[in-house]
Structures are given as structure tokens and as C-alpha cells.
Amino acid sequence: LKKVAVVGTGHTKFGKRNDVTIRELAFEAIKEAFEDCGVTPSDVGFTVVANYGVFSEDICPAPYILEYAGLNPKGAMRVEAACASGSAAIHVAYWAVQSGLTDLALAVGVEKMFQVDTPTAVELLGRAGDILWEFIPFGTTFPGYYAMIATDHMNKYGTTEEQLAMVAVKNHKYGAMNPLAQLQREITVEDALKSRVIAWPLKLYDCCLISDGAAAVILASEDKAKKITDTPIWILGLGSATDTGYLARREDISTLRSAVLASKQAYKMAGIEPKDVDVAEVHDCFTIAEIIAYEDLGFCNKGEGGKLIEEEQTYIGGKIPVNVDGGLKSKGHPIGASGVAMAAEITKQLRGEAGKRQVPDAEIGLVHNVGAAGQFCYVTIYGRNY
Amino acid sequence: LKKVAVVGTGHTKFGKRNDVTIRELAFEAIKEAFEDCGVTPSDVGFTVVANYGVFSEDICPAPYILEYAGLNPKGAMRVEAACASGSAAIHVAYWAVQSGLTDLALAVGVEKMFQVDTPTAVELLGRAGDILWEFIPFGTTFPGYYAMIATDHMNKYGTTEEQLAMVAVKNHKYGAMNPLAQLQREITVEDALKSRVIAWPLKLYDCCLISDGAAAVILASEDKAKKITDTPIWILGLGSATDTGYLARREDISTLRSAVLASKQAYKMAGIEPKDVDVAEVHDCFTIAEIIAYEDLGFCNKGEGGKLIEEEQTYIGGKIPVNVDGGLKSKGHPIGASGVAMAAEITKQLRGEAGKRQVPDAEIGLVHNVGAAGQFCYVTIYGRNY
Numbered sequence: 001l002k003k004v005a006v007v008g009t010g011h012t013k014f015g016k017r018n019d020v021t022i023r024e025l026a027f028e029a030i031k032e033a034f035e036d037c038g039v040t041p042s043d044v045g046f047t048v049v050a051n052y053g054v055f056s057e058d059i060c061p062a063p064y065i066l067e068y069a070g071l072n073p074k075g076a077m078r079v080e081a082a083c084a085s086g087s088a089a090i091h092v093a094y095w096a097v098q099s100g101l102t103d104l105a106l107a108v109g110v111e112k113m114f115q116v117d118t119p120t121a122v123e124l125l126g127r128a129g130d131i132l133w134e135f136i137p138f139g140t141t142f143p144g145y146y147a148m149i150a151t152d153h154m155n156k157y158g159t160t161e162e163q164l165a166m167v168a169v170k171n172h173k174y175g176a177m178n179p180l181a182q183l184q185r186e187i188t189v190e191d192a193l194k195s196r197v198i199a200w201p202l203k204l205y206d207c208c209l210i211s212d213g214a215a216a217v218i219l220a221s222e223d224k225a226k227k228i229t230d231t232p233i234w235i236l237g238l239g240s241a242t243d244t245g246y247l248a249r250r251e252d253i254s255t256l257r258s259a260v261l262a263s264k265q266a267y268k269m270a271g272i273e274p275k276d277v278d279v280a281e282v283h284d285c286f287t288i289a290e291i292i293a294y295e296d297l298g299f300c301n302k303g304e305g306g307k308l309i310e311e312e313q314t315y316i317g318g319k320i321p322v323n324v325d326g327g328l329k330s331k332g333h334p335i336g337a338s339g340v341a342m343a344a345e346i347t348k349q350l351r352g353e354a355g356k357r358q359v360p361d362a363e364i365g366l367v368h369n370v371g372a373a374g375q376f377c378y379v380t381i382y383g384r385n386y
Numbered sequence: 387l388k389k390v391a392v393v394g395t396g397h398t399k400f401g402k403r404n405d406v407t408i409r410e411l412a413f414e415a416i417k418e419a420f421e422d423c424g425v426t427p428s429d430v431g432f433t434v435v436a437n438y439g440v441f442s443e444d445i446c447p448a449p450y451i452l453e454y455a456g457l458n459p460k461g462a463m464r465v466e467a468a469c470a471s472g473s474a475a476i477h478v479a480y481w482a483v484q485s486g487l488t489d490l491a492l493a494v495g496v497e498k499m500f501q502v503d504t505p506t507a508v509e510l511l512g513r514a515g516d517i518l519w520e521f522i523p524f525g526t527t528f529p530g531y532y533a534m535i536a537t538d539h540m541n542k543y544g545t546t547e548e549q550l551a552m553v554a555v556k557n558h559k560y561g562a563m564n565p566l567a568q569l570q571r572e573i574t575v576e577d578a579l580k581s582r583v584i585a586w587p588l589k590l591y592d593c594c595l596i597s598d599g600a601a602a603v604i605l606a607s608e609d610k611a612k613k614i615t616d617t618p619i620w621i622l623g624l625g626s627a628t629d630t631g632y633l634a635r636r637e638d639i640s641t642l643r644s645a646v647l648a649s650k651q652a653y654k655m656a657g658i659e660p661k662d663v664d665v666a667e668v669h670d671c672f673t674i675a676e677i678i679a680y681e682d683l684g685f686c687n688k689g690e691g692g693k694l695i696e697e698e699q700t701y702i703g704g705k706i707p708v709n710v711d712g713g714l715k716s717k718g719h720p721i722g723a724s725g726v727a728m729a730a731e732i733t734k735q736l737r738g739e740a741g742k743r744q745v746p747d748a749e750i751g752l753v754h755n756v757g758a759a760g761q762f763c764y765v766t767i768y769g770r771n772y
Contacts, residue, residue, distance in 0.1 A: 046626070058513075060468050062467070063468075063629075063757075064518070072628050074627065077465050079466075081448070081464065088463040092465075092481070098481070127444075131443050131444055131450075239461075242457070242460060244458055376448075
């Protein structure tokens, strides 16, 4: 198998961006990625745009992003895998390089969610759920789905509301240290516990944010990577899986089967075990999702995710630092951008460029990116060495 | 480079399908593709769904199609490249097999456009144009874009309204012979010329249809293909390119630069020349688009596309038979499905299974699939022999 590396990254500030169009927002990230590795748009052979797309009048944004960024006339497409769209884009860009189509591919994720009001955004996200059997008949939205998942986990494993709050506290702590984060402020367990209930047991601080933002990564073949950077970050393993859209049909909702399968596939390809991972970005759309991710990825045994955060093992200095950029919870979650932003953060960590949020000597990093409530999961493993 | 083949195809009837949901419609095509090559859903390692997606409440259809077709828990994503989404899906499925992720991948395209009324459908399609500089300020829709393209071509090369009508006559002739076509009736040049003007010089019969429909193809690695079929149809070449979204920025609108570049890339990879193509499916969203495709693909010299149809060289028996399934014009154009349906038709032709529409001894086939007004173009070349 040919080797493929991340050679450049870009990451806008996440937050409310009424000052830019989608194409301008995407360009901010693309420009930074180009400057990061000194390549020019004409070097790029293929572009993959990740965008959920329903919040905006720009329902077909790829051509306009390419035009604005000077990427024409090279090939392109948009990909969508709900909240895992960003990772799906990286997987396609990887294949484009791996198959020899090009020696340099760009994956760019972008979303402008503030173009609609919050109830509309929650509804449009909810439509990634099963519109036939759950969304329309019951009005289930994602806080509702993850509340059911949380109560099941609490019932089976004794996970507590305090443990959920501890995930939020950790992610806000690191978000406060990240100038790109949407909410740069620390919170306490008490703040989280007394915030208003959204869908019990999930409260306001258990839920990720509605965000505008963009991120970009440039992938290169081995030869090209070695020419343009001294710090290529290699893609060691990829995995992806799906699960039923209709949650009632799943045997167990205290786990996301797609995450278990996608991570097994990625670990196998990378030839590593969970204990080899030095730093991880996991999909904390809700605090319970991060706890379940610890278990699904093998960072702890099933049912012990609550204990892992309680023991602060997912802080820098712990067993496996997780979401030390603030996560979706505090950094923000502009749907199409999130998976690409996770890859950008892991790249910085493995390069040793994460500043005061640096995980010391991080050599292997993992990105876990979930679409909807596990309908999709993409896992990607990155390494400083191949 | 590893060899990849089409081993199975499915293609629903195109038309108005108020009797099925998107997942059911997609399943009709998927089921036929499985039966075509005797594989089962659990054999498939990755699924790519092509869907433009804006006509429907199902804004995130991939998980529901996978669940309904029994394809969980394998990985999946949706891709979008406007009207070229179907070919984009096939390119991703090709890469997934080529890169060794899986030895069997499924590309399925589906669209239900009749869920909205015709003016809304035309508006939603128009939003694939430049919403910032053309769609919103001028209200430009695709009949408008292609009318400008047609008048430019008529002005430069003397192409006539009669020649445009002749494309419609040919495609209706073959559509009338195709039980899957939406409009199975022949028309005359006079019928076409006297139909009502939509955007001069384009009349009703110069425009493709609004359609519901689905198509599926199964791609396999060389080893797998040889195990499951005696008639693998090999993918010999792939190419893709883009052009500006803002049409006013193009140097020449009597050609689609993306089609010229994508086809050159595909011809080069396949090691063939335009004259080697025995049968082609081209993107006749409007009759002028088919005439320009003849030129962009090198089937005739620039400016001679009108003459090529006038001389009936794109009929069966002519120099290069084009759209002998009826094309988008008569068979229909369910956006996400179209590119996949084109691949299914070429597969049938190269297998010699196209019945009374069979191009004798067809060995090499080409699919030309355009997104918007050339914002995207994907070209794929298939061969009976590798």
C-alpha cells in the first residue's frame, strides 16, 4: 500500500460568522493549509468538500469554493455522512492519492449553521435521524436520541450525571486554552449540573454547539510529502462502518456498533492497539458520546467510561488525553468542518505544535468521527512515523 | 494499477414514483444489481450513495438506504456533484476497491424529484448555479444557462434549431425502444420545433425531464470479478474536472472545458483515442449539451456537432452511437441516479445484452456526466477487455 501523509492544515476560528459567505469561510481554511506547506492551488489534483448543506442557500457549494480558492479546473465532489462528513472527505482524498489519481489532494470541510435559528438547526439535524419511523412520528431530535443512549448507559453501568458534567468541564478547560474555540471559558461540575435540562439527563452543558467554521487538510503521496515538508503526518489506518438509522432496531444503544467496527478496522490496518494511541479526538456531540467513545475505542473496558473521566485519565498527563482542543463541546461543531478540524488538531499534536495544549511526545493520534447517532462512524489513525 | 470491473447492474423504470420512498426506490435498483451477479449484501464492503438531495425530506438518505437493503454495518457515504453525482459515486467506489479497502463496492444513485412541483424543482436545480452572482441577482435557471450556451454555439458555428431538434428525435426514437424510459414515444423534428419555447432557442423538447428513479452498479476487484461473472466490464479510464461556477467568468461557453479535460484524462488512462469508442452515454440535459459533448469528447471537430447529428452519425450504425437508451431527454434524469444509470446502460451494451438497442460488437464504451453547466464533469471509460 502506498503511503499517504497530511502535509498541511488550516482551521478557522469557530463561532458565529455572519461576515463571510461559505466560499469565503472555506477559503480561510484552504489558504492557511496552503501556506502551512508552501504549495499552490494548481498543485492540487482533486478536492473533496465536506458539507451537510441544509443550513444554507448554497446547496451545491463545491464549485464555488473551488472557484474562489483558484482550484479550477481540477476535479472535485462534495461528500456527506451527516456529522462525520469531514472524515468521509479525508477518506476519499486518501483514496484519490492512494489510487494514484493525484499526488496532492485537498479535503475541506465547511458549515454555516447560524444562517438558520436554533430550533430550525436542531430540526434540520434531526432529519439525519429516521424521518419515516422516528423523526416525523415522534419528533425525535439528537438531544433526544442521546438522552435515551445516556439513560441506557446509566442504567446498565451506573454512569452518573456528575461524570457527564466532568466531560464538559475537561473540554471547556482545553477550549479555554484554544484561540480557535467558540467558547473559551472554563466551567465547573456545578455549572454543568445546574444548567437547564435539554433532554434529561442531558443539560445545556452536555450538548455541543451550533457553529460556523471551516477546516482543511492537504494529503500527499510519499514522494510529494517528503519534498514539501519535514514533518509529514502519516495516515496509518482507516476504518468506517454504519448502523441502522432506526435506533429501535439496535440490540444495544449503550454502545455505537459502528464505532467499535470502524476502530477495529483502523487499528488492524495500522497494526496497533488502543493502548498505543497517545492522543485522540473523539466525537463529543454530547458528553455521553465521549464516555461511550472511550469504551468503543478500547481506551477502557465497557461500562468504565464514566470512571475514566472521573479519574481524569483523559486529561493531558492521563492515560489517554482526549479532545484537548475543546472538542465539539467547547471548540464547536460546524458539521462538515468537524472531522477535518479533528484531523488538523491531531496533525498539530503529532508535529509537536499544539503549544500549551501539547500532549508530550505524542506519536500516534486517533480521530473518531460519528455521523448522526452512530448511523456512520469513521476512524482515522495518524502517526509521526510510518 | 489494480483492475476494477462492473459485475452487476440495476436500473429502475424512470418516471413518477409516488408509490415508494427513496429507500424503497433505491432498493429496487440494488436488489436487481445483486441478482445480476449473485452476490449478497453482506459481501459488499462499502456503499456510495449519489443523491442531490434537495427535493426530499430525506436529507441524509444513505443510512436508511443501507438499512433497508441490509447493507449495515459496512461503511458508506453520500456524494454530490450536482447532476454528475452518479459518476462521482462510481469514482469513489472505484477508489475504494482500487485502494484495497474492499473487493466489492456498491454505487447507488437515487432521486425523487416529483416530491416538489416543477417550478420548485427548476429553482432547486438552479441553486446549483452561482447563487451569489447569477441565480439570485438574475434568476438564472438551467434552461437559461444552456440557452446562452446554445446561442453562442449557433452564433459561432451556425448550429441550427433543426439540429437541436434532431438530437431530441434520436433520443426519443431510442427511448421508445427502452422499457425503462420515462417517455416511450417517438417525436418528429416538427414536433420539437413547434413545442413551446422554454428559453430560446430551447423548446420543451430540447429539455430533459424531471424524474424519479434509481440505478446501482457493483464494482469488484479483478479476482473477485473473475469469480462471480463471466462478463466483467472493466473500468479502463477515469477523469474529472471542474469549471467556474460563475459562467460569465469563462472564456468560451460554446464548450465545457471540464468535459474536454476530464475526457483527455480518461482517454490517457485508458490508452485509447475518441475514435476507439464504440458507444457513448453523454449528458444531454439539453439538446445543445449533447451536440457540445460530441465536440468536447472528440467525436467530431469543434463546431461540427450539429453536422454530426444531421448526418445521423450518432445513431446505431453511425460513426459513434450516442444515448441509444433515450438519454436524459427521453429516458429521464433523476439527478443522483443518472450517472449510475449511464454506467448500467454501457455495461449492458458491452455485455451484448441491450436487445434491439444493441450496438453491434461494442467493446469500448464511454460515460460523460456533467454537473450543472460544466461546473463538474466526470468521464468514465469501460471495456469488454482490459
